[in-house]
Amino acid sequence: MCKYYLKKHKVIINKIRVFFAFFTLLSFVIGATEKLDTTLETATTDTKKAALPNVSNASGTLITSDKLEISLNENQSEFLFTGNVKLAAPLFSMECAEAKIITFGKIMNSAPDFDSIKQISITGPLLFRQDERSCSADRAEITTTDTTIILSGNATAKDSRGTISGSEIRINYMAKNIEISSAINNSPVTLNVSTPPPTIENI
Amino acid sequence: MPIIMFFRIAAIYMFFIFTINLCLSNNLYHFSLPLFDEHGVKICNISGKQADLIDSKIFKVSDITIQFFSKGKVDPPEEIHITSDQANVDSTKNVANGDGFIAISNDEFSATGSNWQFFGNSKNFTLNKDVQVLFKKT
Numbered sequence: 001m002c003k004y005y006l007k008k009h010k011v012i013i014n015k016i017r018v019f020f021a022f023f024t025l026l027s028f029v030i031g032a033t034e035k036l037d038t039t040l041e042t043a044t045t046d047t048k049k050a051a052l053p054n055v056s057n058a059s060g061t062l063i064t065s066d067k068l069e070i071s072l073n074e075n076q077s078e079f080l081f082t083g084n085v086k087l088a089a090p091l092f093s094m095e096c097a098e099a100k101i102i103t104f105g106k107i108m109n110s111a112p113d114f115d116s117i118k119q120i121s122i123t124g125p126l127l128f129r130q131d132e133r134s135c136s137a138d139r140a141e142i143t144t145t146d147t148t149i150i151l152s153g154n155a156t157a158k159d160s161r162g163t164i165s166g167s168e169i170r171i172n173y174m175a176k177n178i179e180i181s182s183a184i185n186n187s188p189v190t191l192n193v194s195t196p197p198p199t200i201e202n203i
Numbered sequence: 204m205p206i207i208m209f210f211r212i213a214a215i216y217m218f219f220i221f222t223i224n225l226c227l228s229n230n231l232y233h234f235s236l237p238l239f240d241e242h243g244v245k246i247c248n249i250s251g252k253q254a255d256l257i258d259s260k261i262f263k264v265s266d267i268t269i270q271f272f273s274k275g276k277v278d279p280p281e282e283i284h285i286t287s288d289q290a291n292v293d294s295t296k297n298v299a300n301g302d303g304f305i306a307i308s309n310d311e312f313s314a315t316g317s318n319w320q321f322f323g324n325s326k327n328f329t330l331n332k333d334v335q336v337l338f339k340k341t
Binding site (some may be wrong): 009012015016019022059060061062063064065066067068069070071072073077079081090101103104116117 | 207210211214283307309310311312314316325326327328329330331332334335336337338339340
């Protein structure tokens with residue numbers, strides 16, 4: 001009986017076989033696509049992780065802020081950081097309201113210890129720290145090629161030996177020395193030196 | 204016989220559904236789109252996991268990667284690398300933006316942030332949140 005029906009409906013049975021084969025093939029394709037999605041998701045996540053600056057082994061200058069505007073150019077690029085700007089360079093750190101950074105771009109040049117950064121212009125109340133020394137001012141200009149920071153506008157430098165105030169403070173951040181200037185209207189440079197407390201040897 | 208008719212109808216139904224989906228689809232999956240200048244040199248490559256056409260000119264792209272290449276070279280090296288988990292791309296104005304994460308990097312720096320805009324003509328970026336930039340020491 002079965003053989004009779006199989007012989008009679010041979011064509012239809014072949015069509016059913018083709019139909020099931022098609023569904024089987026379709027399921028393989030769908031399964032492969034899902035696997036590809038998973039692979040791509042993993043690759044994308046890895047890309048994000050690789051893209052994040054490695055803060056723990058920061059080989060460079062790390063800057064964080066609320067907002068950033070980048071203008072990329074072959075000759076030089078400009079970065080404008082605004083809001084809670086924190087700069088951590090290899091030799092010092094700074095906090096300020098706004099910082100504008102210009103890089104060397106494709107021009108073959110570099111600065112000692114800064115490499116890609118050519119110039120940093122800082123506005124707003126700023127705080128500079130290097131070792132035990134801290135400085136504050138209204139403005140700062142950093143020229144990386146001559147390793148100089150110029151603080152201007154209510155500039156003050158303070159360390160364990162005392163406090164110095166003037167219109168302009170020049171800091172060589174490589175040599176770690178400072179130079180104080182008076183104001184244009186000849187206002188004096190003030191110097192407050194801390195005397196060490198008396199010890200048994202001094203008495 | 205009814206079973207055979209059922210399979211015939213099911214097969215025809217699946218065929219039409221598949222065809223209709225192809226015709227109405229406004230999505231691209233796992234795409235890569237190279238762009239060339241007037242001299243036939245590749246200047247940019249845009250790739251992504253999925254692109255949905257929102258209106259006639261704006262695409263919503265997930266897991267987008269944009270690569271800019273140096274100009275004027277036969278086999279140009281990569282100049283800028285941009286990745287983001289989600290972006291809205293306006294192809295007519297050549298701008299993109301997104302609320303999520305973005306990473307931008309080249310030989311000089313690596314930057315990350317979120318809530319961003321990118322203007323392709325001027326290569327200007329704006330990051331409005333959680334900005335972190337590392338200027339590389341070579």
